[in-house]
Amino acid sequence: MRKNIIIGSFVAIVKKEDQRTNNLTEGLVKDILTKTSVHPHGIKVRLESGEIGRVKKILD
Numbered sequence: 001m002r003k004n005i006i007i008g009s010f011v012a013i014v015k016k017e018d019q020r021t022n023n024l025t026e027g028l029v030k031d032i033l034t035k036t037s038v039h040p041h042g043i044k045v046r047l048e049s050g051e052i053g054r055v056k057k058i059l060d
Contacts, residue, residue, distance in 0.1 A: 010060040013053030
């Protein structure tokens with residue numbers, strides 16, 4: 001859920017190009033891009049590194 005993700009959270013995301021392999025990328029949340037409170041595929045975020053993907057795990 002969107003309310004569980006805050007700016008600065010350490011998360012694991014799956015980028016669009018990694019959806020088939022489910023390869024996860026870890027990083028700190030810079031921006032939350034999904035406007036709705038829930039999304040069936042996960043909340044979309046931008047990491048500090050600039051990478052964009054959907055949150056699969058909150059690590060901290």
